Amino acid sequence: MPASNELLERSAAEIAAAVNERRVSAAEVTRATLERVVATEPNVGAYLTVLAEAALAEAASVDRRVAQGERLPLAGVPLAVKDNMCLTGSRTTCGSKILEQWIAPYTSTAVARMLAAGAIPIGKTNCDEFAMGSSCENSALGITRNPYDLLRVPGGSSGGSAAAVAAFEAAIGLGSDTGGSIREPGAFCGVVGFKPTYGRVSRYGLIAFASSLDQIGPLTRTVEDAALTYDAMAGFDPMDATSVQEPVEPAAPALRDDLHGLRVGIVREFDPGALGGAMDALYRAAYADLERLGAELVEVSLPTAEYGVATYYLIAPAECSSNLARFDGVRYGLRVAGRDVRGMYDATRAAGFGEEVKRRILIGTHALSSGYYDAYYVRAQKARTLIADDFRGAFASCDLIACPAASCPAFRFGAKSDPYSMYLMDYYTIPMSLAGLPAISVPCGWVQPPDGNEPLPIGLQLCGPLFAERLLLGAAHAYERATNHRATHAPLAQRLTA
Amino acid sequence: MSDPIIDIRYVAKLAQIALTDEEIERFGAQLGDLLQHVAALERLDTERVAATAQVVESRNILRDDVARPSLDRETVLAQAPQRQGKFFRVPRIIGE
Numbered sequence: 001m002p003a004s005n006e007l008l009e010r011s012a013a014e015i016a017a018a019v020n021e022r023r024v025s026a027a028e029v030t031r032a033t034l035e036r037v038v039a040t041e042p043n044v045g046a047y048l049t050v051l052a053e054a055a056l057a058e059a060a061s062v063d064r065r066v067a068q069g070e071r072l073p074l075a076g077v078p079l080a081v082k083d084n085m086c087l088t089g090s091r092t093t094c095g096s097k098i099l100e101q102w103i104a105p106y107t108s109t110a111v112a113r114m115l116a117a118g119a120i121p122i123g124k125t126n127c128d129e130f131a132m133g134s135s136c137e138n139s140a141l142g143i144t145r146n147p148y149d150l151l152r153v154p155g156g157s158s159g160g161s162a163a164a165v166a167a168f169e170a171a172i173g174l175g176s177d178t179g180g181s182i183r184e185p186g187a188f189c190g191v192v193g194f195k196p197t198y199g200r201v202s203r204y205g206l207i208a209f210a211s212s213l214d215q216i217g218p219l220t221r222t223v224e225d226a227a228l229t230y231d232a233m234a235g236f237d238p239m240d241a242t243s244v245q246e247p248v249e250p251a252a253p254a255l256r257d258d259l260h261g262l263r264v265g266i267v268r269e270f271d272p273g274a275l276g277g278a279m280d281a282l283y284r285a286a287y288a289d290l291e292r293l294g295a296e297l298v299e300v301s302l303p304t305a306e307y308g309v310a311t312y313y314l315i316a317p318a319e320c321s322s323n324l325a326r327f328d329g330v331r332y333g334l335r336v337a338g339r340d341v342r343g344m345y346d347a348t349r350a351a352g353f354g355e356e357v358k359r360r361i362l363i364g365t366h367a368l369s370s371g372y373y374d375a376y377y378v379r380a381q382k383a384r385t386l387i388a389d390d391f392r393g394a395f396a397s398c399d400l401i402a403c404p405a406a407s408c409p410a411f412r413f414g415a416k417s418d419p420y421s422m423y424l425m426d427y428y429t430i431p432m433s434l435a436g437l438p439a440i441s442v443p444c445g446w447v448q449p450p451d452g453n454e455p456l457p458i459g460l461q462l463c464g465p466l467f468a469e470r471l472l473l474g475a476a477h478a479y480e481r482a483t484n485h486r487a488t489h490a491p492l493a494q495r496l497t498a
Numbered sequence: 499m500s501d502p503i504i505d506i507r508y509v510a511k512l513a514q515i516a517l518t519d520e521e522i523e524r525f526g527a528q529l530g531d532l533l534q535h536v537a538a539l540e541r542l543d544t545e546r547v548a549a550t551a552q553v554v555e556s557r558n559i560l561r562d563d564v565a566r567p568s569l570d571r572e573t574v575l576a577q578a579p580q581r582q583g584k585f586f587r588v589p590r591i592i593g594e
Contacts, residue, residue: 238561241559242554310536321513332578366509379539386547
């Protein structure tokens with residue numbers, strides 16, 4: 001059968017089944033996706049680079065493997081890769097002028113494992129510069145629009161991957177989450193966004209932002225696809241000494257249809273009443289749905305969680321100021337001439353980095369500088385301990401935690417011009433990042449914004465203890481199956497393309 | 499507050515980023531604002547709390563000290579802003 005637009009709107013699992021059963025070839029799926037990208041990109045702008053040639057070559061290789069009798073869990077599945085992950089021969093920019101022309105000389109482990117599972121790299125997606133932001137507006141290289149309302153941001157920093165998946169320009173998007181950068185754009189674009197436990201997926205070839213927090217994960221249209229992606233990517237990698245050695249049990253076979261026997265913690269300090277009428281009602285309905293599916297709801301307390309944003313905005317910038325020191329115009333990337341070598345560093349970094357990256361390097365440098373180190377950095381690391389302890393305490397009385405993924409739906413371009421108001425976008429996602437916990441955002445309903453015509457998706461966040469990915473994905477699947485909120489509205493970008 | 503909470507000029511020098519006067523003023527105000535927000539951490543009693551650098555237990559992983567394949571030199575040098583033969587070329591560092 002020809003790979004129709006209809007197939008591209010199916011899940012990754014369904015596309016892989018069609019390719020494995022040779023009802024359609026990976027080459028056909030890839031050609032159809034590339035056409036879809038051409039038609040959709042003028043509206044959405046999810047990709048910074050489209051890898052047509054590499055995609056078709058990879059598709060031919062997948063078709064050969066399938067013809068030889070191999071069954072690949074992601075055979076022929078169109079994959080969008082956030083542009084902070086290396087893929088040999090592809091331009092890898094991090095959304096920054098300093099890497100605008102840089103060609104990756106090697107492939108990240110996460111991407112390599114996706115290709116080994118049969119996925120097809122369609123292109124590299126837009127993101128906030130060096131993954132610092134919550135709207136993609138900090139990209140120096142392009143604007144990405146929310147497929148549900150083109151006047152709004154897709155979220156960030158993995159906004160390009162979220163938008164590509166929502167607009168059917170890929171079935172799976174890879175993102176990276178440091179303080180919410182997968183879960184928040186997932187919520188804004190009406191898709192599933194999953195951050196595994198810190199260390200579950202190798203960071204080799206992920207260009208570092210904050211090394212103790214960065215974690216790669218999927219953006220997908222179904223929880224099952226998130227599980228399949230996790231199963232393909234997770235596991236120890238000798239190239240990343242912080243990747244964990246714990247054995248990975250595949251999550252896809254553990255997906256379930258009910259929540260019987262599970263205690264779900266509702267966080268006292270995260271009262272959705274603070275978010276206003278429509279959001280409040282949606283979250284209350286979502287918690288009731290969890291109960292209806294068999295879960296026992298219990299109240300838990302995370303008293304230190306309100307300090308998450310303050311803690312994060314010392315630790316993440318401190319790590320970023322150290323990681324981004326490597327961009328000095330010597331070995332790769334942009335170089336701007338100066339009077340001497342120091343002048344060259346100063347001019348290169350001034351021209352190569354955007355506003356937000358400069359802000360974070362400055363704050364991190366300050367927090368690590370002599371005389372301030374204990375007052376800022378060490379204190380934040382201690383607060384981090386308290387936040388992780390809070391979660392340990394909560395998980396003594398529940399199996400999973402449910403809470404909002406973001407405090408509002410997708411906002412309009414330019415709406416968060418004050419840096420701190422943008423930082424608050426990650427209020428509900430940062431605590432889990434600081435504690436290293438696996439967490440997922442699943443569509444849980446729609447709101448009609450007063451300043452727009454299009455209904456906007458909202459995400460429910462579920463979070464589990466360290467290494468509880470199977471339980472977490474299983475429960476998210478039960479909730480998704482029972483509610484199927486994604487199906488209620490088609491994205492505007494899809495209607496415009498049709 | 500008369501005392502600036504952060505000396506942007508000094509920090510920018512440490513961070514090796516040239517800033518315009520306008521940026522120094524703007525970043526100074528924005529980062530001063532952020533530091534006031536993070537001052538909330540002073541309310542936490544962290545006296546007897548251990549600092550967390552890494553949330554998932556990690557231990558040192560050693561491998562045998564043997565050479566193994568790495569990136570191809572030509573591929574890497576092809577990305578250099580300036581090269582000379584098999585070297586990265588940089589501005590003069592040591593005086594004449």
